[in-house]
Amino acid sequence: MKTHDRIPAALYIILALSFIAIHAYVHADDGSSFPAEDDPSHYTEWLTDDLPEGLPDAHAGALEGGNTGTVGDTEAGNVLQPQGQRDDGIFNVPTNGPPSPLFGAEAFTQKMLRFEEFGRKRLNMQEKNIRQAPLYRMPLPPPMNAQSSPNGFLLDYFLSQRIWPLPTKFANDNDLNPWQPQIEGFIGRQLEAPPAEGRPPGLGWSHQRWDEFTPEVYFQTATTGARTNGGLRDRKQRHKYKSGEFGRRGLYHNTVGTPGFAGTTSGIKVRFHPNMPVQGKDTLWTFDGTFPPKLLNVRYGEPILMRHYNALPIDVAANRGFGVHTLSTHEHNGHNPAESDGYTNAFFFPGQFYDYRWPITLAGHDSINTDASDRRSGAPDGRGGIKQIPGDWRETMSTHWFHDHMLDFTAQNVYKGDVAMMNYYSALDRGTQQPPAKAGGLVIRTKVRIRADRPVIA
Numbered sequence: 181m182k183t184h185d186r187i188p189a190a191l192y193i194i195l196a197l198s199f200i201a202i203h204a205y206v207h208a209d210d211g212s213s214f215p216a217e218d219d220p221s222h223y224t225e226w227l228t229d230d231l232p233e234g235l236p237d238a239h240a241g242a243l244e245g246g247n248t249g250t251v252g253d254t255e256a257g258n259v260l261q262p263q264g265q266r267d268d269g270i271f272n273v274p275t276n277g278p279p280s281p282l283f284g285a286e287a288f289t290q291k292m293l294r295f296e297e298f299g300r301k302r303l304n305m306q307e308k309n310i311r312q313a314p315l316y317r318m319p320l321p322p323p324m325n326a327q328s329s330p331n332g333f334l335l336d337y338f339l340s341q342r343i344w345p346l347p348t349k350f351a352n353d354n355d356l357n358p359w360q361p362q363i364e365g366f367i368g369r370q371l372e373a374p375p376a377e378g379r380p381p382g383l384g385w386s387h388q389r390w391d392e393f394t395p396e397v398y399f400q401t402a403t404t405g406a407r408t409n410g411g412l413r414d415r416k417q418r419h420k421y422k423s424g425e426f427g428r429r430g431l432y433h434n435t436v437g438t439p440g441f442a443g444t445t446s447g448i449k450v451r452f453h454p455n456m457p458v459q460g461k462d463t464l465w466t467f468d469g470t471f472p473p474k475l476l477n478v479r480y481g482e483p484i485l486m487r488h489y490n491a492l493p494i495d496v497a498a499n500r501g502f503g504v505h506t507l508s509t510h511e512h513n514g515h516n517p518a519e520s521d522g523y524t525n526a527f528f529f530p531g532q533f534y535d536y537r538w539p540i541t542l543a544g545h546d547s548i549n550t551d552a553s554d555r556r557s558g559a560p561d562g563r564g565g566i567k568q569i570p571g572d573w574r575e576t577m578s579t580h581w582f583h584d585h586m587l588d589f590t591a592q593n594v595y596k597g598d599v600a601m602m603n604y605y606s607a608l609d610r611g612t613q614q615p616p617a618k619a620g621g622l623v624i625r626t627k628v629r630i631r632a633d634r635p636v637i638a
């Protein structure tokens with residue numbers, strides 16, 4: 181007698197019902213269903229044996245170009261040549277070269293730059309005219325040559341435009357990579373309709389539960405070579421250089437500490453100390469390509485979209501021997517769906533963008549406090565109150581960062597500068613940093629100002 185003959189009929193019914201329930205749950209939202217056979221992202225069996233013969237490298241196509249098309253090209257551009265990186269013929273990680281010169285810079289002899297906010301714009305996908313194409317829109321400015329990044333002034337103008345084309349659930353392959361001619365010219369062959377968005381195609385890479393976590397705010401940025409800050413985000417700073425320590429008499433009103441930088445980051449060059457040299461476009465790659473380093477402020481329960489452009493050199497060897505020009509961005513420790521989380525090999529090329537949609541939900545969104553009745557689970561509502569959200573308040577997070585996650589190059593690209601800070605605001609922040617107006621009928625105010633630019637001990 182086989183085992184299943186002994187299973188009572190009631191159990192069959194329970195099994196059948198639970199299967200239907202699970203099935204219904206999976207299909208309740210289109211984002212959770214499985215990609216069909218003809219979908220480019222359809223799942224294949226896990227492969228645990230040796231890889232089949234003739235399989236292209238994971239990075240095939242990503243490292244073409246350069247003078248010789250080999251790693252020798254990146255070595256040639258490196259300041260520290262291979263022989264200078266070796267000790268007695270042994271390659272000593274990381275460089276075994278001499279320590280970096282300090283150019284006479286001493287500790288605590290400069291003012292530290294404050295983070296510069298990306299700033300966010302409202303995105304209302306229900307808005308009446310939102311689908312209307314702008315009358316004029318400048319495309320992503322192309323670089324002068326394959327070894328360059330776009331002109332900074334043009335790039336700033338480009339980034340200040342409203343988001344277009346609109347973000348979509350599926351990766352955008354209607355529009356083409358605007359740098360197609362420059363890329364073709366460099367690699368010496370035609371590309372077959374290279375898409376504008378680098379997010380892989382198909383249901384498997386579409387934004388999960390897009391209708392439920394539609395982005396309400398967005399910002400646009402480009403990872404690009406180091407350049408002088410053009411003040412693109414001055415008006416995006418929430419303090420507007422008018423309040424607190426950023427206000428007229430505040431410690432940070434002047435961003436650099438020398439004349440000409442009152443209430444602006446315009447003119448700030450990418451360098452670590454006034455004595456040190458300004459970093460070149462091939463030595464540092466940052467968000468916007470500028471200093472100060474960037475900060476993103478988000479609120480729980482407010483899904484946000486980052487349209488991330490890759491404005492790095494087309495020539496993979498134009499990196500001074502360090503870092504790779506393909507990008508994949510990871511929001512470190514966020515509760516984000518895989519397609520927006522710097523997933524292995526979901527990377528994008530120069531000229532392309534990638535829409536990262538971060539739902540900014542509490543862990544346990546679907547299983548704990550689902551009716552959002554717990555006052556501790558929430559976010560500032562912008563009016564001094566709390567907007568309650570589902571999920572587990574004990575999982576509330578605050579200080580994050582996001583960074584490049586390119587397979588095999590994460591360390592290099594992070595060290596190269598492709599990092600940004602991120603603050604999560606929650607119900608635990610109470611929406612205000614002010615102390616209670618009165619404590620026991622007594623108002624106590626202290627005013628402490630530490631002047632970092634003046635030594636306390638002479």
Ligand SMILES: [Cu+2]
Nearest residue numbers: 510512513583
């Ligand atoms: Cu990380």
